[in-house]
Amino acid sequence: MSEPRESHQEAGEERDPLAEAEDLSPKRWGQEARRVLERRSQHGTWTGAEVFLHANARWALELDARSGGSASSHGQGLSAIARVWRDSRVGVASAPVSAAEHLEALLDEAAHRASTGAPASFPSAPARASHALPEWRPQLSAPRARALAERIVREVVPAGVVVQALVVTQRSSASVLVRSDGFEAGWTQEGEDAFLRCETTRGAVVDAVASPRASADEQVDLAALRARLAEAVEALEGPAEAPDLSLPLVLRPSVAAPLVAGLAGLLRGDVVVSIPALLRAQGRKLFPSLLSVEDDPLHPLGTRRRQMDDEGCDAQALRLVDEGRLMGFLHSEETAALLGAAPSGRGFRDGASLASPLPLNLCVMPRRDALPAHYTELVARVETFTTMARPGTISLIAGGWEVRDGRRVRRVTPLELDLPLLETFRSLRGVGSDLTFFPSADGCGTPTLVLPPPRG
Incomplete structure (x- = not known):
């Protein structure tokens, strides 16, 4: 049976x-x-x-x-x-x-x-x-x-x-x-x-x-699903022009989510052991001050709420990046022992398997940074076979609008982006207040993220 x-x-x-x-x-x-x-x-x-x-x-x-x-x-x-x-x-x-x-x-x-x-x-x-x-x-x-x-x-x-x-x-x-x-x-x-x-x-x-x-x-x-889908269809249907590559990028949550899921992968204890430079950066300011990343097992908006992990350890709220400073990593008992850290209650199993360090409701903490005067607003991500064709780089195809002085002036054709994870977050220019969690992004959450122009 x-x-x-x-x-x-x-x-x-x-x-x-x-x-x-x-x-x-x-x-x-x-x-x-x-x-x-x-x-x-x-x-x-x-x-x-x-x-x-x-x-x-x-x-x-x-x-x-x-x-x-x-x-x-x-x-x-x-x-x-x-x-x-x-x-x-x-x-x-x-x-x-x-x-x-x-x-x-x-x-x-x-x-x-x-x-x-x-x-x-x-x-x-x-x-x-x-x-x-x-x-x-x-x-x-x-x-x-x-x-x-x-x-x-x-x-x-x-x-x-x-x-x-x-x-x-x-x-x-x-x-x-x-x-x-x-x-x-x-x-x-x-x-x-x-x-x-x-x-x-x-x-x-x-x-x-x-x-x-x-x-x-x-x-x-x-x-929320209804609003996102309506926005995506509006952005991807109808006449469109090539985007102005000199404008900064505003990634709305549904487009930014794969970036945050990718960052969550880099912060796993079993992954960071193969990235010595990232491991050595613990305790240092690696990102701009506007970036904070937290994994709260009981976040009210999260969809993966747990009080303990699959190794019996309390699932603690973790501040992994605090105002740009890299504070730590996601650990199971094994990775914590390997790196001399304390278990953080993130040892999870896929059925009856050995535990691996995984996030629960990892998210970029929301802020209320002002948007630039003119920008390319990406609101809809077009499905691709994978978002990480190369290790450490997120590949996206996303459509949206050119915005001037707070007004959408024209629809733009989908933009293809290859975003190296660490470099992208190190160049972050702004964080919004519209935090949203996505089951399709390993349960991770993000508000709007502002990035520099893709060129120039």
Whole structure:
């Protein structure tokens, strides 16, 4: 029952996406993991061990906006990863599980691999005290997914605009961490997002909306998505002229978001180890004073709210850049130990995998800097295959307007930009107050950013 599985169905089929999720209880499996650890520790020679269990359920619906037809898929599974420390080395093993003997076999395999594993010390117990393992019942609803998709078509998509794709995905997961030193913790997550791709004469526009919860009595607010899409269509349809490359650039949030997501990637502890110059810059003023970057796990506008990470550490609010000064990086337990830093509660796993340092609601802190008198305003980003074709450089195609004395005077053809991340943020000229978070940019947020002219 707990092997990861996927199934598909056409609209009209009455099938409960939760009917097969009853045996994925993290509380029951956490208790079983504790019993297995205690039995194995009586006979093992390890320094320490842990078991991380991850149960998940997912429901996705794709709506054909033209015909009203839909197709859906759902899946659920339970997987585990075991780590065993022995003789200053660690062994790792992971697999789907469906019986207690699978957990025992997983620990045995991890213990065997420890003899040739990477050097590592058993981590100290998280500061957070152990607490009761959670009950879990996935809050997924096929009718709700369809209702949201139909609302987007009805309330968001401008008249006459072709919808190329519209997918609503609901996710529910529960995780449990059990360690041989007595620590145990568990948490659950519910989420819902909708990704929309629309066609314009100058390329496709992709946007998304997300909600941390998928509860039946809470509607997703579509106002911001509606405004962004209307603005994008207006900017990309109709007569346009070549942009004046001597004007500074004003990147509205939907265009600036990939830049901030790229900066978040550079600030990961597992990435910065390969960029010695950036690592040495910690504590120094690397950027202009108007740039501050924060990652707040409980930001009221964010869509990835967590109180602890997947290693049981408290997820702290982090000021990574403070008025231009590089203060630190995103760390898991492993990267913190490697770089001599304190864990920051950013060790997250993709299912039952080793933790990597990832942001939650990382954003550029808003300000109210004045805009220049004349500028090119980029409001709509045209979809490309990737925004980082070269390491450390963000590639964008974005359309918008030429603005003179605060008035849009003409539409400009989409501008192709290759923006080296560090150099771009070091040349930042202004930051707006319109902070917006984007599910399509790894959950990162940004206000309007002002950059120098692309030439001259």
